[in-house]
Amino acid sequence: MGIPKAVDVEVVEEAPFRLRVPAQGDMRVDGVVFTSHELLPDPAEDGSLQQVVNVATLPGIVEASYAMPDVHWGYGFPIGGVAATDVERGGVVSPGGVGFDISCGVRLLTADLDRSELPIERVMDGLDRAVPRGAGSGAVWQLSGRAELERVLLGGSRYAVERGHGEDRDLERCEDGGVLAGADPGQVSARAVERGLEQVGSLGSGNHFLEVQAVDEVLDDVAAAAFGLAPGQVCVMIHTGSRGLGHQICTDHVRIMDRAMRAYGISVPDRQLACAPVESPEGRAYLGAMAAAANYGRANRQLLAEAASDVFERVTGQRLSLLYDVSHNLAKIEEHEIGGERRRLCVHRKGATRALPPGHPDLPPALRDAGQPVLIPGSMGTASYVLRGVVGGGAFHSTCHGAGRVQSRKQAARAITGGALRKRLEGQGIAVRGASARGLAEEAPEAYKDVDAVVAAAEGAGLCRAVARLVPLGVVKG
């Protein structure tokens, strides 16, 4: 990824948890980072602040190039970045603004059980057998060919439910009702299809996980009651995305846009920011393929949730109930007010979560008064959070997505062995299943920011409110 540029940018702390980088040079808007100086990665080692500056040069960008408190270095755009472009005024879409794991996201399910009555080892043994994971193949579904895969790409979670994996109520609890409109399977390459055929209903590797958790602390009584969360309650959190299919789609369309940019007269300070106007053949092609990958990721989480629910039913007699499913890697066409006018924007959220405020019409009735649940997976062995959107938030109704890395995978693996980490987690009473030693070491908590501090910064910046803090009882890792 190269060496970070010596960043010579002015950073003004204009409010608590709000740093501003005034526009200079080719920047069309300011940069705004919702964080403190303490949480901001060291510019000598991490290029994310320079990436916030680079994103501010994109054609059609409005308001600001935003970054969340968990910001760190990514491909082109920072992870934790939010950028919106005005579709009718030459605004671009950039695959790097979504990332390689298109529609990576989180689903949280609740069990009507207290942690004291959960036979955790038996549940974990069941999950160990039921959850396909790791870099290779193995999945809940085996698709017969392109025709069947296209039903997944068009139907997302709804298709999984139609096939008997879940119930209609689940779809109300999914962003966009479980299906992102505008999917165009014709823009998905043969290679992406090939990679996708054998991975629907699989966890993957890296920071993806399935955790059994318990509510440690309720921080907003009213919203927690609306979400069905109580102290001691058992939950299941699933963090995964669109696997090799989404990765291939990103690769394919970065290449297409890299070649097309010149024809549109677009120049960017970093090739990884390859982009095209939303209203161009290349822009539409990417958004159609991206929506297809989003639906694949949603079906993936739906299938894994059903597999986990089957395990809970066998072991405890109780099925799981879906609280919410939301992505943190997506570009969406949304309407927002800019300078007193409703504008159609392409909102890129990369390692950032949509956080709709109470009363928003896109929320289902059961969640409308409380606001959208925002699901924040912590690093392994640490807390996770449920947050909610707030009226008057910021960054086009967005907030953080997780703890955010501070060490590379290589650095983390050098610092601790997988065996030592497993022992430590088990010493903390956390059951670990099926993780490779290397994979475990790469995900060591010390490789991440403190999720409590990240959430405090997101709240302090006024982006969201904390509803509940969850702690892990057992983790299934790829």
Place this chain on the structure above:
DNA sequence: ATGTTC
């Protein structure tokens, strides 16, 4: 994140 280097 990723058939972890087309």
